[in-house]
Amino acid sequence: MKQFTISKANEYLQQDVTINGWVYNIRTSGKILFVIVRDGTGFIQCVVVKSQVGEETFENIKHLSQESSIAFTGCIKEDQRSPWGYEMEVTEARVVHAVTEEYPIQLKDHGVGFLSKYRHLWIRTPSQRAILMIRAEVVQSIRDFLNNNGFVNFDSPIITGSAPEGTTSLFTLDYFGEQAYLSQSGQLYQEAGAMALRRVYCLGPTFRAEKSKTRRHLTEFWMVEPEMAYCDVKESMQIQEGLTLYIIKRVLEHCKKELITLERDIQKLEAVQSPFPRVAYEDILSLLNKHDRDKKWGDDITGLDETIISNEYDQPVFITNFPKESKPFYMKESQDDPRTVLGSDLMAPEGYGEIIGGSQREDDLEKLVSKIQLAGLNPETYQWYIDLRTFGSVPHSGFGMGVERMTAWMCGIDHIRETIPFPRTIERIYP
């Protein structure tokens, strides 16, 4: 008997194997049972014939309810009548755990509120499994790309004393009598890391207490934040483009089955190619005004605007040269146009919107200190960060990519809450 998983069914044709799995669905037809079994690696139809397994076993299996755990032994065969192309002709069956309660999740007709309440069980379904597999591939390809391009994993702390972007959207906690925060970005620490190890990145959870209720927001989400010493904003965009293309390539290579399960339009991903258009904020305004958006200098790019932009280009688009008023203190002012900063946002197509925000960082000591004060922040808490400009300051750049937004785009799903195992939203911390 060989070690077997459903994902390897095609390697075991005409062989006897044992599936250790769970009952996904049972259909009966007199003296034949069709049991759809999942084992975490995939789904397969198992055929149980009464005359082959005997009366007692047959009756036991017949009355199993959804998600009972079982061990089926039998021969793997190719069969076009099976939805998965393969099936098992069961000869022996062992019940590991017979479920006695009614299983809450049916094969159809559920609202998202109900499913979220049963997230711990919802993740067993084919679509959720596919999404989480793609998330894992996205994360792994991020690490592989960065590690292969001279980046060193350099983890930022989760508990912090200083806040990168003001204090409005932070989760606070009591840290032995002192006020501390859950990290909403690891960037400042990455800047310190880049001065020590040249190219670094962190990949971990970040926390925003914004009371956002949209398809693009979670209060806890994962972000990869690379930071590069001796790197300007243009080179940073090259890296961002390379990373994005690499993730797409890997997902297309390794997650074909999952994309099909999700009915993703794969051609749209295959069509993404280098170079991504780079468009200045000012030109984006003109474009939007052609669509009657009535935009003037300083206005934000909203969700609706992003849809217009992505329809116009049908490729990821970099928006550059933002007005400095709308951006955080650490972004470097442009010397060519002091109204703007050397930052860029990458907009994904198909209405997915911003997936990366990046910038060249302010490396001038005096300018940085005055910007910190201008932002109403206390320079004392940022002393260690200011030190980076006192001791060997160099041009450096970095960016942050949202893992869930990237995954949602790959999957073609409209809400990012399904791209993380247990989403934290403003109204839900269970399960």
Add this chain to the structure above:
RNA sequence: UCCUCGAUAGCUCAAUGGUAGAGCGGUUGGCUGUUAACCAAUAGGUUGGGGGUUCGAGUCCCUCUCGGGGAGCCA
């Protein structure tokens, strides 16, 4: 935080202010190739909580709680 829609069986939803319903799921039975199977029978309800209007409220009004969608902000 604001705007908006909603809450009826385990789930998805019906029900002119006048008897609480269906499909799916559950249970029981039937069927040797089912594809979210099908057929038959059956159990299952304090209509989210509180208050009000009315002869009479699932339905109208007030309020609270919870949920969906959206805005702002962002990744």
